[in-house]
Amino acid sequence: MAQVKGDKQPAAKAPAHSVMMGQVLEKPKYPIKKIGILVYDGVNDLDLIGPRYVLGEMMGAKTQLIALKPGNIKTVNGIEIVPNTIIDSVKQLDILVIPGGVKGTILAAYDAKVQNWIRMIDEHSVYTTSVCTGGWILASTGLLKGKNATTNWYRPETFFSKNGVIFQNKRYVKDGKYWTSAGVTAGMDMSLAIINDIYGDNYTQGVMLDMEYDPQPPIAGGSPNKTKPEVFNMMQTMYDMGIKPLVDSLEKDKLNKERK
Secondary structure, three states: OOOOOOOOOOOOOOOOHHHHHHHHOOOOOOOOOEEEEEEOOOEOHHHHHHHHHHHOOOOOOEEEEEEOOOOOEEOOOOOEEOOOEEHHHOOOOOEEEEOOEOHHHHHHHOOHHHHHHHHHHHOOOOEEEEEOOHHHHHHHOOOOOOOEEOOOOOOHHHOOHHHOOEEOOOOEEEEOOEEEEOOOOHHHHHHHHHHHHHHOHHHHHHHHHHHOOOOOOOOOOOOHHHOOHHHHHHHHHHHHHHHHHHHHHHHHHHHHHHHO
């Protein structure tokens, strides 16, 4: 049927972007301005990059990679990272993220300078967090004593039990201002939960859509209770071979120093 000129109704105007943002973005719970992620040689790549990407979506916040000393660092997979600054230059953060790794993580957990810096930052932080074995470093400061927390699936008693931390076998755990996550990929879940705590559901969904974050692994797995016993035992034995000798050596050195 022929359309009479002028008969067409004007299309409804799309709401202005600022109006749409107002519908999605709730007033933040806390004014987060400074986010720092501790980095060091041997840090796990995704422990660092996952939270960096997610928390980088936080409006108005500056995210920095903070190294233990000047110079570039290499991740556990050999990727070279250029930090923004070093711990000596940072006195205050709203969010501190402590990622994990293996050897570098264990060494940091026995480093008094690192422990003292974390305690100083924690005095004024809104959130103090850890990813994977980064929880071992956080536990070593004594800040998690008597608190619920999680960490990598490998022998949580290694650093948790002896530091008075109550291990929870969960993807991530919140106890007051302390947020801790299980291994590697769980750091993204924890970071999204922090975004949700600050900005609410709508903004969090926007971040998740930006990432197209909708995990669908090909098989069940990824946690001890979803892993075949023979696979779990093989992985634990492999970890034992690399971790136990270093921890035992550092514990011996620590005991000798305390006796002097």
